[in-house]
Amino acid sequence: MIFMTSLDVKESILVDKLAQLDNLVIAYSGGIDSTYLLKIALDTLGSDKVLAVVMNSELFLDDEFNKAVDLANDMGAQVLGLEMSELADAKIAANTPKSWYYSKKLLYKTIKDAVAADGFTTIADGMIMDDNEDFRPGLIARDEEGVRSFLQEADLYKADIRILAKENGIVNWNKVASCSVASRFPYGTRLTQTAVNRVFASEKYLREDLGYKTVRVRCHGDLARVELPETDLQDAWDKKDEISATLRKLGFNYTTFDMQAFKSGRMNEVLSTDEKLALV
Structure with a gap:
Protein backbone atom coordinates (compact mmCIF):
# COMPACT_ATOMS: atom_id res chain seq x y z
CA MET A 1 0.00 0.00 0.00
CA ASN A 168 11.21 17.53 -8.16
CA GLY A 169 14.78 18.79 -8.43
CA ILE A 170 13.84 22.31 -9.51
CA VAL A 171 16.94 24.46 -9.13
CA ASN A 172 15.20 27.66 -8.02
CA TRP A 173 12.98 26.08 -5.36
CA ASN A 174 14.15 28.67 -2.80
CA LYS A 175 14.23 31.71 -5.10
CA VAL A 176 13.34 35.01 -3.47
CA ALA A 177 10.03 36.32 -4.76
CA SER A 178 10.08 39.33 -7.07
CA CYS A 179 7.36 41.48 -8.58
CA SER A 180 6.73 44.53 -10.70
CA VAL A 181 8.68 47.59 -9.58
CA ALA A 182 5.36 49.43 -9.53
CA SER A 183 4.93 47.96 -6.05
CA ARG A 184 7.70 50.29 -4.80
CA PHE A 185 5.63 53.44 -5.39
CA PRO A 186 2.69 54.81 -3.38
CA TYR A 187 -0.60 54.71 -5.24
CA GLY A 188 -1.15 57.91 -7.18
CA THR A 189 2.55 58.41 -7.89
CA ARG A 190 2.96 58.45 -11.65
CA LEU A 191 5.54 55.97 -12.86
CA THR A 192 8.42 57.29 -14.95
CA GLN A 193 11.41 55.49 -16.40
CA THR A 194 13.76 57.74 -14.41
CA ALA A 195 12.14 56.86 -11.08
CA VAL A 196 11.93 53.17 -11.99
CA ASN A 197 15.62 53.07 -12.90
CA ARG A 198 16.52 54.77 -9.62
CA VAL A 199 14.76 52.02 -7.68
CA PHE A 200 16.32 49.28 -9.79
CA ALA A 201 19.82 50.67 -9.21
CA SER A 202 19.27 51.07 -5.47
CA GLU A 203 17.96 47.55 -5.01
CA LYS A 204 20.77 46.14 -7.13
CA TYR A 205 23.33 47.82 -4.89
CA LEU A 206 21.71 46.52 -1.71
CA ARG A 207 21.23 43.05 -3.14
CA GLU A 208 24.49 42.49 -5.03
CA ASP A 209 27.00 44.73 -3.23
CA LEU A 210 25.75 44.30 0.34
CA GLY A 211 24.24 40.82 0.00
CA TYR A 212 20.65 41.44 1.16
CA LYS A 213 18.71 38.78 -0.75
CA THR A 214 15.30 40.18 0.13
CA VAL A 215 15.03 43.96 -0.19
CA ARG A 216 12.56 46.58 -1.34
CA VAL A 217 13.31 50.26 -1.89
CA ARG A 218 9.98 52.06 -1.62
CA CYS A 219 10.14 55.38 -3.43
CA HIS A 220 8.53 58.42 -1.79
CA GLY A 221 9.74 61.22 -4.03
CA ASP A 222 13.36 61.89 -3.07
CA LEU A 223 13.09 59.65 0.02
CA ALA A 224 13.98 55.95 -0.13
CA ARG A 225 12.26 53.74 2.47
CA VAL A 226 14.29 50.56 2.61
CA GLU A 227 12.51 47.37 3.66
CA LEU A 228 14.65 44.44 4.81
CA PRO A 229 13.89 41.31 6.82
CA GLU A 230 14.23 41.95 10.54
CA THR A 231 17.34 39.74 10.65
CA ASP A 232 19.14 42.19 8.32
CA LEU A 233 18.12 45.46 9.93
CA GLN A 234 20.95 45.69 12.46
CA ASP A 235 23.57 44.94 9.83
CA ALA A 236 22.07 47.58 7.55
CA TRP A 237 21.98 50.08 10.40
CA ASP A 238 25.68 49.51 10.95
CA LYS A 239 26.18 50.42 7.28
CA LYS A 240 23.73 53.33 7.32
CA ASP A 241 26.26 55.99 6.31
CA GLU A 242 27.46 53.98 3.31
CA ILE A 243 23.91 53.10 2.26
CA SER A 244 22.71 56.68 2.59
CA ALA A 245 25.67 58.03 0.61
CA THR A 246 25.22 55.49 -2.18
CA LEU A 247 21.49 56.01 -2.51
CA ARG A 248 22.07 59.77 -2.55
CA LYS A 249 24.34 59.31 -5.57
CA LEU A 250 21.56 57.29 -7.19
CA GLY A 251 19.05 60.13 -6.74
CA PHE A 252 17.56 59.80 -3.26
CA ASN A 253 18.25 62.79 -1.00
CA TYR A 254 17.01 60.93 2.06
CA THR A 255 17.13 57.29 3.16
CA THR A 256 15.23 55.60 5.96
CA PHE A 257 14.76 52.02 7.16
CA ASP A 258 11.24 50.69 7.71
CA MET A 259 11.06 49.65 11.36
CA GLN A 260 8.34 47.10 10.57
CA ALA A 261 10.77 45.26 8.28
CA PHE A 262 10.02 43.72 4.89
CA LYS A 263 6.47 42.76 4.07
CA SER A 264 5.15 41.81 0.65
CA GLY A 265 2.24 43.97 -0.46
CA ARG A 266 3.02 46.75 2.01
CA MET A 267 1.66 49.47 -0.28
CA ASN A 268 -1.77 47.80 -0.23
CA GLU A 269 -2.13 48.41 3.50
CA VAL A 270 -3.18 52.03 2.90
CA LEU A 271 -6.27 50.89 0.97
CA SER A 272 -9.53 50.75 2.89
CA THR A 273 -11.87 47.80 2.62
CA ASP A 274 -14.29 49.93 0.58
CA GLU A 275 -11.52 50.91 -1.84
CA LYS A 276 -10.60 47.27 -2.36
CA LEU A 277 -14.20 46.18 -2.80
CA ALA A 278 -14.75 48.90 -5.40
CA LEU A 279 -12.23 47.15 -7.63
CA VAL A 280 -13.56 43.60 -7.40
Missing part, protein backbone atom coordinates in the same frame (compact mmCIF):
# COMPACT_ATOMS: atom_id res chain seq x y z
CA ILE A 2 1.39 3.40 -1.01
CA PHE A 3 0.80 6.17 1.52
CA MET A 4 0.16 9.57 -0.06
CA THR A 5 0.76 12.79 1.82
CA SER A 6 -1.51 15.80 1.39
CA LEU A 7 1.12 17.30 -0.91
CA ASP A 8 1.19 14.13 -3.01
CA VAL A 9 -2.59 14.42 -3.37
CA LYS A 10 -2.37 18.06 -4.44
CA GLU A 11 0.31 17.27 -6.99
CA SER A 12 -1.76 14.36 -8.27
CA ILE A 13 -4.73 16.70 -8.74
CA LEU A 14 -2.49 19.10 -10.66
CA VAL A 15 -1.21 16.34 -12.90
CA ASP A 16 -4.74 15.08 -13.58
CA LYS A 17 -5.92 18.55 -14.58
CA LEU A 18 -2.96 19.10 -16.90
CA ALA A 19 -3.35 15.65 -18.46
CA GLN A 20 -6.78 16.66 -19.75
CA LEU A 21 -5.31 19.42 -21.91
CA ASP A 22 -4.35 19.24 -25.58
CA ASN A 23 -1.63 21.84 -25.04
CA LEU A 24 -0.68 24.64 -22.68
CA VAL A 25 0.81 28.13 -22.74
CA ILE A 26 2.30 29.26 -19.44
CA ALA A 27 2.84 32.91 -18.57
CA TYR A 28 6.30 32.17 -17.24
CA SER A 29 8.14 34.58 -14.94
CA GLY A 30 11.04 32.44 -13.78
CA GLY A 31 9.70 32.48 -10.23
CA ILE A 32 9.26 29.31 -8.23
CA ASP A 33 5.50 29.04 -8.79
CA SER A 34 5.50 29.22 -12.58
CA THR A 35 8.68 27.12 -12.70
CA TYR A 36 7.02 24.34 -10.74
CA LEU A 37 3.97 24.53 -13.01
CA LEU A 38 6.22 24.40 -16.08
CA LYS A 39 8.08 21.36 -14.74
CA ILE A 40 4.91 19.38 -14.04
CA ALA A 41 3.37 20.42 -17.36
CA LEU A 42 6.46 19.28 -19.28
CA ASP A 43 6.48 15.95 -17.45
CA THR A 44 2.77 15.47 -18.06
CA LEU A 45 2.23 16.76 -21.60
CA GLY A 46 5.68 16.70 -23.16
CA SER A 47 7.75 19.57 -24.48
CA ASP A 48 5.99 19.65 -27.85
CA LYS A 49 2.71 20.61 -26.18
CA VAL A 50 3.95 23.21 -23.70
CA LEU A 51 5.02 26.78 -24.48
CA ALA A 52 6.63 29.05 -21.86
CA VAL A 53 5.99 32.70 -22.67
CA VAL A 54 8.36 35.06 -20.91
CA MET A 55 7.30 38.70 -20.84
CA ASN A 56 9.55 41.68 -20.38
CA SER A 57 8.60 45.29 -19.71
CA GLU A 58 10.08 48.46 -18.27
CA LEU A 59 8.77 47.46 -14.83
CA PHE A 60 10.92 44.32 -14.60
CA LEU A 61 14.65 43.83 -14.67
CA ASP A 62 16.11 42.64 -17.96
CA ASP A 63 18.21 40.25 -15.87
CA GLU A 64 15.06 38.56 -14.54
CA PHE A 65 13.77 38.18 -18.10
CA ASN A 66 17.05 36.68 -19.33
CA LYS A 67 17.28 34.26 -16.40
CA ALA A 68 13.70 33.12 -16.97
CA VAL A 69 14.36 32.46 -20.67
CA ASP A 70 17.54 30.54 -19.85
CA LEU A 71 15.88 28.43 -17.15
CA ALA A 72 12.91 27.54 -19.34
CA ASN A 73 15.30 26.53 -22.11
CA ASP A 74 17.35 24.45 -19.68
CA MET A 75 14.16 22.64 -18.65
CA GLY A 76 13.53 21.67 -22.27
CA ALA A 77 10.53 23.89 -22.87
CA GLN A 78 9.59 25.74 -26.01
CA VAL A 79 10.17 29.39 -25.14
CA LEU A 80 8.74 32.58 -26.56
CA GLY A 81 10.08 35.92 -25.34
CA LEU A 82 7.78 38.92 -25.66
CA GLU A 83 7.82 42.56 -24.67
CA MET A 84 5.07 44.94 -23.61
CA SER A 85 5.30 48.66 -22.90
CA GLU A 86 3.52 49.27 -19.63
CA LEU A 87 4.67 52.88 -19.18
CA ALA A 88 3.14 53.71 -22.57
CA ASP A 89 -0.26 52.77 -21.13
CA ALA A 90 -1.52 55.82 -19.23
CA LYS A 91 -3.77 53.65 -17.03
CA ILE A 92 -0.76 51.61 -15.87
CA ALA A 93 1.64 54.55 -15.55
CA ALA A 94 -0.92 56.39 -13.39
CA ASN A 95 -0.21 53.77 -10.70
CA THR A 96 -3.67 53.60 -9.18
CA PRO A 97 -4.93 50.47 -7.41
CA LYS A 98 -6.65 49.47 -10.64
CA SER A 99 -3.36 49.71 -12.57
CA TRP A 100 -2.65 46.11 -11.54
CA TYR A 101 -5.79 45.10 -13.42
CA TYR A 102 -4.69 46.93 -16.57
CA SER A 103 -1.20 45.47 -16.28
CA LYS A 104 -2.49 41.89 -16.16
CA LYS A 105 -4.99 42.67 -18.91
CA LEU A 106 -2.14 43.82 -21.15
CA LEU A 107 -0.08 40.75 -20.24
CA TYR A 108 -2.79 38.25 -21.09
CA LYS A 109 -3.87 40.03 -24.28
CA THR A 110 -0.28 40.27 -25.51
CA ILE A 111 0.20 36.54 -24.95
CA LYS A 112 -3.11 35.61 -26.58
CA ASP A 113 -2.34 37.71 -29.65
CA ALA A 114 1.13 36.14 -29.96
CA VAL A 115 -0.02 32.51 -29.81
CA ALA A 116 -3.38 32.81 -31.57
CA ALA A 117 -2.15 31.29 -34.82
CA ASP A 118 -0.15 28.46 -33.23
CA GLY A 119 -2.98 26.19 -32.14
CA PHE A 120 -2.58 26.67 -28.40
CA THR A 121 -5.94 26.63 -26.65
CA THR A 122 -5.19 27.01 -22.94
CA ILE A 123 -3.25 29.77 -21.18
CA ALA A 124 -2.24 29.47 -17.54
CA ASP A 125 -0.48 31.64 -14.99
CA GLY A 126 1.37 30.84 -11.78
CA MET A 127 -1.15 32.22 -9.31
CA ILE A 128 -1.25 30.31 -6.02
CA MET A 129 -3.64 30.20 -3.07
CA ASP A 130 -1.63 32.82 -1.17
CA ASP A 131 -2.55 35.33 -3.88
CA ASN A 132 -6.17 35.21 -2.73
CA GLU A 133 -5.11 36.61 0.64
CA ASP A 134 -3.88 39.95 -0.74
CA PHE A 135 -5.36 42.68 -2.91
CA ARG A 136 -5.15 41.25 -6.44
CA PRO A 137 -7.16 43.15 -9.09
CA GLY A 138 -5.23 41.10 -11.65
CA LEU A 139 -7.41 38.12 -10.77
CA ILE A 140 -10.33 39.91 -12.42
CA ALA A 141 -8.34 40.33 -15.63
CA ARG A 142 -7.39 36.66 -15.46
CA ASP A 143 -11.00 35.57 -15.24
CA GLU A 144 -12.11 37.94 -18.01
CA GLU A 145 -9.43 36.61 -20.35
CA GLY A 146 -10.16 32.95 -19.57
CA VAL A 147 -6.71 32.26 -18.13
CA ARG A 148 -6.47 29.35 -15.71
CA SER A 149 -4.54 29.13 -12.46
CA PHE A 150 -3.89 25.40 -12.13
CA LEU A 151 -1.86 25.79 -8.94
CA GLN A 152 -4.87 27.38 -7.27
CA GLU A 153 -7.13 24.70 -8.71
CA ALA A 154 -4.91 22.15 -6.94
CA ASP A 155 -5.09 24.16 -3.67
CA LEU A 156 -1.34 24.81 -3.64
CA TYR A 157 0.28 27.38 -1.36
CA LYS A 158 3.80 28.84 -1.51
CA ALA A 159 5.03 26.56 1.28
CA ASP A 160 3.64 23.53 -0.60
CA ILE A 161 5.31 24.51 -3.83
CA ARG A 162 8.72 25.06 -2.27
CA ILE A 163 8.64 21.53 -0.86
CA LEU A 164 7.35 19.94 -4.05
CA ALA A 165 9.74 21.92 -6.24
CA LYS A 166 12.70 20.77 -4.18
CA GLU A 167 11.49 17.17 -4.37
Whole structure:
Protein backbone atom coordinates (compact mmCIF):
# COMPACT_ATOMS: atom_id res chain seq x y z
CA MET A 1 0.00 0.00 0.00
CA ILE A 2 1.39 3.40 -1.01
CA PHE A 3 0.80 6.17 1.52
CA MET A 4 0.16 9.57 -0.06
CA THR A 5 0.76 12.79 1.82
CA SER A 6 -1.51 15.80 1.39
CA LEU A 7 1.12 17.30 -0.91
CA ASP A 8 1.19 14.13 -3.01
CA VAL A 9 -2.59 14.42 -3.37
CA LYS A 10 -2.37 18.06 -4.44
CA GLU A 11 0.31 17.27 -6.99
CA SER A 12 -1.76 14.36 -8.27
CA ILE A 13 -4.73 16.70 -8.74
CA LEU A 14 -2.49 19.10 -10.66
CA VAL A 15 -1.21 16.34 -12.90
CA ASP A 16 -4.74 15.08 -13.58
CA LYS A 17 -5.92 18.55 -14.58
CA LEU A 18 -2.96 19.10 -16.90
CA ALA A 19 -3.35 15.65 -18.46
CA GLN A 20 -6.78 16.66 -19.75
CA LEU A 21 -5.31 19.42 -21.91
CA ASP A 22 -4.35 19.24 -25.58
CA ASN A 23 -1.63 21.84 -25.04
CA LEU A 24 -0.68 24.64 -22.68
CA VAL A 25 0.81 28.13 -22.74
CA ILE A 26 2.30 29.26 -19.44
CA ALA A 27 2.84 32.91 -18.57
CA TYR A 28 6.30 32.17 -17.24
CA SER A 29 8.14 34.58 -14.94
CA GLY A 30 11.04 32.44 -13.78
CA GLY A 31 9.70 32.48 -10.23
CA ILE A 32 9.26 29.31 -8.23
CA ASP A 33 5.50 29.04 -8.79
CA SER A 34 5.50 29.22 -12.58
CA THR A 35 8.68 27.12 -12.70
CA TYR A 36 7.02 24.34 -10.74
CA LEU A 37 3.97 24.53 -13.01
CA LEU A 38 6.22 24.40 -16.08
CA LYS A 39 8.08 21.36 -14.74
CA ILE A 40 4.91 19.38 -14.04
CA ALA A 41 3.37 20.42 -17.36
CA LEU A 42 6.46 19.28 -19.28
CA ASP A 43 6.48 15.95 -17.45
CA THR A 44 2.77 15.47 -18.06
CA LEU A 45 2.23 16.76 -21.60
CA GLY A 46 5.68 16.70 -23.16
CA SER A 47 7.75 19.57 -24.48
CA ASP A 48 5.99 19.65 -27.85
CA LYS A 49 2.71 20.61 -26.18
CA VAL A 50 3.95 23.21 -23.70
CA LEU A 51 5.02 26.78 -24.48
CA ALA A 52 6.63 29.05 -21.86
CA VAL A 53 5.99 32.70 -22.67
CA VAL A 54 8.36 35.06 -20.91
CA MET A 55 7.30 38.70 -20.84
CA ASN A 56 9.55 41.68 -20.38
CA SER A 57 8.60 45.29 -19.71
CA GLU A 58 10.08 48.46 -18.27
CA LEU A 59 8.77 47.46 -14.83
CA PHE A 60 10.92 44.32 -14.60
CA LEU A 61 14.65 43.83 -14.67
CA ASP A 62 16.11 42.64 -17.96
CA ASP A 63 18.21 40.25 -15.87
CA GLU A 64 15.06 38.56 -14.54
CA PHE A 65 13.77 38.18 -18.10
CA ASN A 66 17.05 36.68 -19.33
CA LYS A 67 17.28 34.26 -16.40
CA ALA A 68 13.70 33.12 -16.97
CA VAL A 69 14.36 32.46 -20.67
CA ASP A 70 17.54 30.54 -19.85
CA LEU A 71 15.88 28.43 -17.15
CA ALA A 72 12.91 27.54 -19.34
CA ASN A 73 15.30 26.53 -22.11
CA ASP A 74 17.35 24.45 -19.68
CA MET A 75 14.16 22.64 -18.65
CA GLY A 76 13.53 21.67 -22.27
CA ALA A 77 10.53 23.89 -22.87
CA GLN A 78 9.59 25.74 -26.01
CA VAL A 79 10.17 29.39 -25.14
CA LEU A 80 8.74 32.58 -26.56
CA GLY A 81 10.08 35.92 -25.34
CA LEU A 82 7.78 38.92 -25.66
CA GLU A 83 7.82 42.56 -24.67
CA MET A 84 5.07 44.94 -23.61
CA SER A 85 5.30 48.66 -22.90
CA GLU A 86 3.52 49.27 -19.63
CA LEU A 87 4.67 52.88 -19.18
CA ALA A 88 3.14 53.71 -22.57
CA ASP A 89 -0.26 52.77 -21.13
CA ALA A 90 -1.52 55.82 -19.23
CA LYS A 91 -3.77 53.65 -17.03
CA ILE A 92 -0.76 51.61 -15.87
CA ALA A 93 1.64 54.55 -15.55
CA ALA A 94 -0.92 56.39 -13.39
CA ASN A 95 -0.21 53.77 -10.70
CA THR A 96 -3.67 53.60 -9.18
CA PRO A 97 -4.93 50.47 -7.41
CA LYS A 98 -6.65 49.47 -10.64
CA SER A 99 -3.36 49.71 -12.57
CA TRP A 100 -2.65 46.11 -11.54
CA TYR A 101 -5.79 45.10 -13.42
CA TYR A 102 -4.69 46.93 -16.57
CA SER A 103 -1.20 45.47 -16.28
CA LYS A 104 -2.49 41.89 -16.16
CA LYS A 105 -4.99 42.67 -18.91
CA LEU A 106 -2.14 43.82 -21.15
CA LEU A 107 -0.08 40.75 -20.24
CA TYR A 108 -2.79 38.25 -21.09
CA LYS A 109 -3.87 40.03 -24.28
CA THR A 110 -0.28 40.27 -25.51
CA ILE A 111 0.20 36.54 -24.95
CA LYS A 112 -3.11 35.61 -26.58
CA ASP A 113 -2.34 37.71 -29.65
CA ALA A 114 1.13 36.14 -29.96
CA VAL A 115 -0.02 32.51 -29.81
CA ALA A 116 -3.38 32.81 -31.57
CA ALA A 117 -2.15 31.29 -34.82
CA ASP A 118 -0.15 28.46 -33.23
CA GLY A 119 -2.98 26.19 -32.14
CA PHE A 120 -2.58 26.67 -28.40
CA THR A 121 -5.94 26.63 -26.65
CA THR A 122 -5.19 27.01 -22.94
CA ILE A 123 -3.25 29.77 -21.18
CA ALA A 124 -2.24 29.47 -17.54
CA ASP A 125 -0.48 31.64 -14.99
CA GLY A 126 1.37 30.84 -11.78
CA MET A 127 -1.15 32.22 -9.31
CA ILE A 128 -1.25 30.31 -6.02
CA MET A 129 -3.64 30.20 -3.07
CA ASP A 130 -1.63 32.82 -1.17
CA ASP A 131 -2.55 35.33 -3.88
CA ASN A 132 -6.17 35.21 -2.73
CA GLU A 133 -5.11 36.61 0.64
CA ASP A 134 -3.88 39.95 -0.74
CA PHE A 135 -5.36 42.68 -2.91
CA ARG A 136 -5.15 41.25 -6.44
CA PRO A 137 -7.16 43.15 -9.09
CA GLY A 138 -5.23 41.10 -11.65
CA LEU A 139 -7.41 38.12 -10.77
CA ILE A 140 -10.33 39.91 -12.42
CA ALA A 141 -8.34 40.33 -15.63
CA ARG A 142 -7.39 36.66 -15.46
CA ASP A 143 -11.00 35.57 -15.24
CA GLU A 144 -12.11 37.94 -18.01
CA GLU A 145 -9.43 36.61 -20.35
CA GLY A 146 -10.16 32.95 -19.57
CA VAL A 147 -6.71 32.26 -18.13
CA ARG A 148 -6.47 29.35 -15.71
CA SER A 149 -4.54 29.13 -12.46
CA PHE A 150 -3.89 25.40 -12.13
CA LEU A 151 -1.86 25.79 -8.94
CA GLN A 152 -4.87 27.38 -7.27
CA GLU A 153 -7.13 24.70 -8.71
CA ALA A 154 -4.91 22.15 -6.94
CA ASP A 155 -5.09 24.16 -3.67
CA LEU A 156 -1.34 24.81 -3.64
CA TYR A 157 0.28 27.38 -1.36
CA LYS A 158 3.80 28.84 -1.51
CA ALA A 159 5.03 26.56 1.28
CA ASP A 160 3.64 23.53 -0.60
CA ILE A 161 5.31 24.51 -3.83
CA ARG A 162 8.72 25.06 -2.27
CA ILE A 163 8.64 21.53 -0.86
CA LEU A 164 7.35 19.94 -4.05
CA ALA A 165 9.74 21.92 -6.24
CA LYS A 166 12.70 20.77 -4.18
CA GLU A 167 11.49 17.17 -4.37
CA ASN A 168 11.21 17.53 -8.16
CA GLY A 169 14.78 18.79 -8.43
CA ILE A 170 13.84 22.31 -9.51
CA VAL A 171 16.94 24.46 -9.13
CA ASN A 172 15.20 27.66 -8.02
CA TRP A 173 12.98 26.08 -5.36
CA ASN A 174 14.15 28.67 -2.80
CA LYS A 175 14.23 31.71 -5.10
CA VAL A 176 13.34 35.01 -3.47
CA ALA A 177 10.03 36.32 -4.76
CA SER A 178 10.08 39.33 -7.07
CA CYS A 179 7.36 41.48 -8.58
CA SER A 180 6.73 44.53 -10.70
CA VAL A 181 8.68 47.59 -9.58
CA ALA A 182 5.36 49.43 -9.53
CA SER A 183 4.93 47.96 -6.05
CA ARG A 184 7.70 50.29 -4.80
CA PHE A 185 5.63 53.44 -5.39
CA PRO A 186 2.69 54.81 -3.38
CA TYR A 187 -0.60 54.71 -5.24
CA GLY A 188 -1.15 57.91 -7.18
CA THR A 189 2.55 58.41 -7.89
CA ARG A 190 2.96 58.45 -11.65
CA LEU A 191 5.54 55.97 -12.86
CA THR A 192 8.42 57.29 -14.95
CA GLN A 193 11.41 55.49 -16.40
CA THR A 194 13.76 57.74 -14.41
CA ALA A 195 12.14 56.86 -11.08
CA VAL A 196 11.93 53.17 -11.99
CA ASN A 197 15.62 53.07 -12.90
CA ARG A 198 16.52 54.77 -9.62
CA VAL A 199 14.76 52.02 -7.68
CA PHE A 200 16.32 49.28 -9.79
CA ALA A 201 19.82 50.67 -9.21
CA SER A 202 19.27 51.07 -5.47
CA GLU A 203 17.96 47.55 -5.01
CA LYS A 204 20.77 46.14 -7.13
CA TYR A 205 23.33 47.82 -4.89
CA LEU A 206 21.71 46.52 -1.71
CA ARG A 207 21.23 43.05 -3.14
CA GLU A 208 24.49 42.49 -5.03
CA ASP A 209 27.00 44.73 -3.23
CA LEU A 210 25.75 44.30 0.34
CA GLY A 211 24.24 40.82 0.00
CA TYR A 212 20.65 41.44 1.16
CA LYS A 213 18.71 38.78 -0.75
CA THR A 214 15.30 40.18 0.13
CA VAL A 215 15.03 43.96 -0.19
CA ARG A 216 12.56 46.58 -1.34
CA VAL A 217 13.31 50.26 -1.89
CA ARG A 218 9.98 52.06 -1.62
CA CYS A 219 10.14 55.38 -3.43
CA HIS A 220 8.53 58.42 -1.79
CA GLY A 221 9.74 61.22 -4.03
CA ASP A 222 13.36 61.89 -3.07
CA LEU A 223 13.09 59.65 0.02
CA ALA A 224 13.98 55.95 -0.13
CA ARG A 225 12.26 53.74 2.47
CA VAL A 226 14.29 50.56 2.61
CA GLU A 227 12.51 47.37 3.66
CA LEU A 228 14.65 44.44 4.81
CA PRO A 229 13.89 41.31 6.82
CA GLU A 230 14.23 41.95 10.54
CA THR A 231 17.34 39.74 10.65
CA ASP A 232 19.14 42.19 8.32
CA LEU A 233 18.12 45.46 9.93
CA GLN A 234 20.95 45.69 12.46
CA ASP A 235 23.57 44.94 9.83
CA ALA A 236 22.07 47.58 7.55
CA TRP A 237 21.98 50.08 10.40
CA ASP A 238 25.68 49.51 10.95
CA LYS A 239 26.18 50.42 7.28
CA LYS A 240 23.73 53.33 7.32
CA ASP A 241 26.26 55.99 6.31
CA GLU A 242 27.46 53.98 3.31
CA ILE A 243 23.91 53.10 2.26
CA SER A 244 22.71 56.68 2.59
CA ALA A 245 25.67 58.03 0.61
CA THR A 246 25.22 55.49 -2.18
CA LEU A 247 21.49 56.01 -2.51
CA ARG A 248 22.07 59.77 -2.55
CA LYS A 249 24.34 59.31 -5.57
CA LEU A 250 21.56 57.29 -7.19
CA GLY A 251 19.05 60.13 -6.74
CA PHE A 252 17.56 59.80 -3.26
CA ASN A 253 18.25 62.79 -1.00
CA TYR A 254 17.01 60.93 2.06
CA THR A 255 17.13 57.29 3.16
CA THR A 256 15.23 55.60 5.96
CA PHE A 257 14.76 52.02 7.16
CA ASP A 258 11.24 50.69 7.71
CA MET A 259 11.06 49.65 11.36
CA GLN A 260 8.34 47.10 10.57
CA ALA A 261 10.77 45.26 8.28
CA PHE A 262 10.02 43.72 4.89
CA LYS A 263 6.47 42.76 4.07
CA SER A 264 5.15 41.81 0.65
CA GLY A 265 2.24 43.97 -0.46
CA ARG A 266 3.02 46.75 2.01
CA MET A 267 1.66 49.47 -0.28
CA ASN A 268 -1.77 47.80 -0.23
CA GLU A 269 -2.13 48.41 3.50
CA VAL A 270 -3.18 52.03 2.90
CA LEU A 271 -6.27 50.89 0.97
CA SER A 272 -9.53 50.75 2.89
CA THR A 273 -11.87 47.80 2.62
CA ASP A 274 -14.29 49.93 0.58
CA GLU A 275 -11.52 50.91 -1.84
CA LYS A 276 -10.60 47.27 -2.36
CA LEU A 277 -14.20 46.18 -2.80
CA ALA A 278 -14.75 48.90 -5.40
CA LEU A 279 -12.23 47.15 -7.63
CA VAL A 280 -13.56 43.60 -7.40
